[in-house]
Amino acid sequence: MRYHKLYSRWLITCLLLLPAVSYSDTSSDEVGSESFKPSFNKPRSDLHINGFLTVGVNHADPEVTSTNESYRSDLSFDTKAILGLQATYQLTSKFNVTGQIVSKADKDWGLDTDLDWAFFRYHLTDDLTFRAGRLRLPLYFFSESAEVGFSYPWVTPPSEVYVVPLFDYEGADFLYSMSTGDWIHQLQVFGGSVDTEILKASTTYGINLTSSSGPWTYRASFLEVNDAELNYPTFPQLESSFEIGDAIDYYAAAAIYDDGDWLLISELSVLDTGSSTVLFGKNSGYITIGKYIDHWLPYFSYGKSYTTNEAPSQVLFELPVEFPPFSIPVYSDILEFTTTSYSLGLRYNLNANTSVKFQWSHFTDFDGTGGRFFNLRFSNSTTDVDSVDTFALVIDMVF
Secondary structure (H helix, E strand, O other): OOOOOOHHHHHHHHOOOOOOOOOOOOOOOOOOOOOOOOOOOOOOOOEEEEEEEEEEEEEEEOOEEOOOOEEOOOOEOOOOOEEEEEEEEEOOOOEEEEEEEEEEEOHHHOEEEEEEEEEEEEEOOOOEEEEEEEEEOOOOOOHHHOOOHHHOOOOOOOOOOOOOOOOEEEEEEEEEEEEEOOEEEEEEEEEEEEEOOOEEEEEEEEEEEEEEEOOEEEEEEEEEEEEEEEOOOOOOOOOOOEEOOOOEEEEEEEEEEEOOOEEEEEEEEEEEOOOOOOOOOEEEEEEEEEEOEOOEEEEEEEEEEEEOOOOOOOEEEEEEEOOOOEEEEEEHHHHOOEEEEEEEEEEEEEEOOEEEEEEEEEEEOOOOOOOOOHHHHOOOOHHHOOEEEEEEEEEEEEO
16 A cells, blocks of 8 residues: 655644645545645634644653753653643634643653744735734745654654754744646745743844745745844753843755655754854754655664854853852853764654654764764763763554
């Protein structure tokens, strides 16, 4: 039984902001092209509710922590748990409102619940849409579905590119769809401000273009952040934030090939922080190759990420210690890192809205920096660890 092309479902899931649609054939055992199977909405209902769920277990040797994920040295069932609900209410044929709440489990099953999205959408024409409210910064190809595990082949998106936190912003965007020959394009222009625990920026704007034809999809994007302040989540005892200085520029390009037999995904990104001494620039990229075998998708990924600033070593900040009362200088060298990764994974689709995945990843070539893992970079064992192995098994659902 042929496993249908995954990209069609990924594109739909990446556009979670769209109203829910009814699944076309619930009696079929084959995987359909729609990624969400609504369980609450009725035909022609003004209210559409969708959701997603991820549960799993992971393990690392040694224990590591990064921006968007953590792996413990024992079997951990809590750090992969995510539950999200999205509701869209259709006020008129052209106007609707959308909200999305996401709960994530942290260590020892503590819950972190956030209102990720809250915006309205107005269709100015058949091809032009305006949105305003709280939206997701479109840094990556899978930005808007990065928490929806069912929408991509991996256990989590490759950390080389997806290491920058997934920031929401308050602002607006325009989405314009058009076609040229066999190509379908979507242009997005956006702007607003960011106000999170890690990053605060009064001005953020950017543009991206996604183009698709047959099995190919390409995406190019640009983002600029101005007047930004950074907080280091690793050190909550610090009361002050750090002005980044120059504007932050982010450039990214992505390509996907999916013909129903073979799958190829690649993303490249450049983070340019100018002469900032509190946030270093970064070059990143990965490539994933997979082969469809009925409901199975085995895949291999290779990734590389490294900082680019060559600033002189200096005291970044002083870390206060209560007992005895003194401070420890922390130097800017901790911002430097380099990492290479190799991953083998296997995805199996149980049905049209549930998948099981297993992935082993080997991170190496740290060159004494601790790689992208915070707990290694900010510890005395940085130079002692040059490789990390992670293992994860997850179940992803959409409903």
